[in-house]
Amino acid sequence: YIHLLLLLLLAHSANISRHDIQATLWPDGTTCPYKVISQERVSHSICFRTLDRDFICDQRNCKVFRSRRSSLLANVMSNSSVLLQWHPPAQDTQALKGFYMNCSWNGTYTLFQCDSVHLGINCRDYLLPNVHETVKYRICLQTLYTNRTSLEECVEFIVEPVGMQDIVIAMTAVGGSICVMLVIICLLVAYITENLMHPNFSHPAAKRGP
Structure with missing residues (x-):
């Protein structure tokens, strides 16, 4: 009913x-x-x-x-x-x-x-x-x-395009990874410049004559 x-x-x-x-x-x-x-x-x-x-x-x-x-x-x-x-x-x-x-x-x-x-x-x-x-x-x-x-x-x-939010998240993750890589590269260049390009060589003392 x-x-x-x-x-x-x-x-x-x-x-x-x-x-x-x-x-x-x-x-x-x-x-x-x-x-x-x-x-x-x-x-x-x-x-x-x-x-x-x-x-x-x-x-x-x-x-x-x-x-x-x-x-x-x-x-x-x-x-x-x-x-x-x-x-x-x-x-x-x-x-x-x-x-x-x-x-x-x-x-x-x-x-x-x-x-x-x-x-x-x-x-x-x-x-x-x-x-x-x-x-x-x-x-x-x-x-x-x-x-x-x-x-x-x-x-x-x-209305954002379908998948745009996922693309933004992926780009943010990639951007963060690139920033970390750049920091590591800068630290590596600084280390090389400090230790290899300008080494601290020790000069031997001059021998005195008799």
């Missing part, structure tokens, strides 16, 4: 308009309804994702970027994906209607607009897959309330 009920809810939610997505409040609090809005302002059908509440950014494969007020985080992972996390003010949760996320990235010559996303009340994270490397992204989030809209909270980040 539970699976049947979920299927009915999914079928019903597919017809929900963009302005009514905030009404999709799932009882378990772990499902995030969202709708992707393309550059042509075309609203696609509603999608659902499970919240990654237990996600922890591993420093070996992930780097954290924060907004100015630290309420919006961008967890940039080594697999060219970014998990965005946010927390609305606790005192305004009663009037909460949802969230609106805007995305853009700065290429070589111009600024490109990503797809925008309209998210429901339950949403506290969103996965941005297949991001471009070596370009600057800017993600802005607005919290929607029944009678107002909050100011944008923005975070900026750059």
Whole structure:
């Protein structure tokens, strides 16, 4: 019966308009309804994702970027994906209607607009897959309330090429080895100069005649 009920809810939610997505409040609090809005302002059908509440950014494969007020985080992972996390003010949760996320990235010559996303009340994270490397992204989030809209909270980040972190670590290790070798060579040259090029020969005393 539970699976049947979920299927009915999914079928019903597919017809929900963009302005009514905030009404999709799932009882378990772990499902995030969202709708992707393309550059042509075309609203696609509603999608659902499970919240990654237990996600922890591993420093070996992930780097954290924060907004100015630290309420919006961008967890940039080594697999060219970014998990965005946010927390609305606790005192305004009663009037909460949802969230609106805007995305853009700065290429070589111009600024490109990503797809925008309209998210429901339950949403506290969103996965941005297949991001471009070596370009600057800017993600802005607005919290929607029944009678107002909050100011944008923005975070900026750059996705490093795959394997770049390993290359940097390897170059650092090689650079450290070269420095050690140079120190050893300098000490060896100093030793040779001191002991071989300028030896301290002892002169025998002159013999006195009879």
